[in-house]
Amino acid sequence: GEDVEQSLFLSVREGDSSVINCTYTDSSSTYLYWYKQEPGAGLQLLTYIFSNMDMKQDQRLTVLLNKKDKHLSLRIADTQTGDSAIYFCAEVRSGGYNKLIFGAGTRLAVHP
Amino acid sequence: GAGVSQSPSNKVTEKGKDVELRCDPISGHTALYWYRQSLGQGLEFLIYFQGNSAPDKSGLPSDRFSAERTGGSVSTLTIQRTQQEDSAVYLCASAHRGSNYGYTFGSGTRLTVV
Numbered sequence: 001g002e003d004v005e006q007s008l009f010l011s012v013r014e015g016d017s018s019v020i021n022c023t024y025t026d027s028s029s030t031y032l033y034w035y036k037q038e039p040g041a042g043l044q045l046l047t048y049i050f051s052n053m054d055m056k057q058d059q060r061l062t063v064l065l066n067k068k069d070k071h072l073s074l075r076i077a078d079t080q081t082g083d084s085a086i087y088f089c090a091e092v093r094s095g096g097y098n099k100l101i102f103g104a105g106t107r108l109a110v111h112p
Numbered sequence: 113g114a115g116v117s118q119s120p121s122n123k124v125t126e127k128g129k130d131v132e133l134r135c136d137p138i139s140g141h142t143a144l145y146w147y148r149q150s151l152g153q154g155l156e157f158l159i160y161f162q163g164n165s166a167p168d169k170s171g172l173p174s175d176r177f178s179a180e181r182t183g184g185s186v187s188t189l190t191i192q193r194t195q196q197e198d199s200a201v202y203l204c205a206s207a208h209r210g211s212n213y214g215y216t217f218g219s220g221t222r223l224t225v226v
Contacts, residue, residue, distance in 0.1 A: 031214075035217075041219055042116070043217040045214040045215070045216070048213065050212075088154065097160065099157065099160060100145075100215060103154055104154035105154055
């Protein structure tokens with residue numbers, strides 16, 4: 001299909017791990033991104049992964065990339081209430097410049 | 113500037129009126145993008161600028177939408193004869209040309225058409 005797909009909602013307990021999944025479409029995407037949007041704010045780049053990597057770890061964040069299945073995931077360890085936000089994955093669509101195509105976003109709710 | 117600045121942050125307008133939304137990108141960023149985020153929806157690409165030219169306008173939803181960029185810096189997105197379906201958050205982002213490190217987004221303009 002044409003769209004970057006994500007599940008729309010995830011609820012986790014504080015302290016647990018969160019896993020947000022994404023399926024992208026362009027097998028030639030060189031970079032894939034995770035953005036975070038807090039209420040009333042713009043999008044903040046959380047992390048990115050180059051397409052020749054399988055995994056990238058950055059403190060509590062782990063990104064896994066399965067190129068064969070075009071599947072990207074973001075794992076947040078020890079999820080905190082401050083992690084409550086909408087998380088967007090994005091792929092670079094080829095075409096001469098870096099045009100990011102975003103999924104619909106996954107709303108993460110962290111409860112005590 | 114230190115970040116991408118958008119103004120106004122909120123705009124309420126009557127149906128049929130024209131609106132202008134402004135984006136001031138990070139100094140030195142030659143690439144500028146406009147996206148639209150409707151309630152409960154993802155980000156919809158509208159237009160891309162490289163310098164003052166717009167090589168990709170493919171996302172503009174109708175001829176009521178136009179955008180310009182002057183001096184390779186500030187951009188304005190104009191919506192003529194606004195309709196209720198235009199209500200959304202309009203986000204601007206900028207980047208170094210060819211950057212692989214994603215975009216920097218502004219906080220957006222929330223447009224409400226009543």
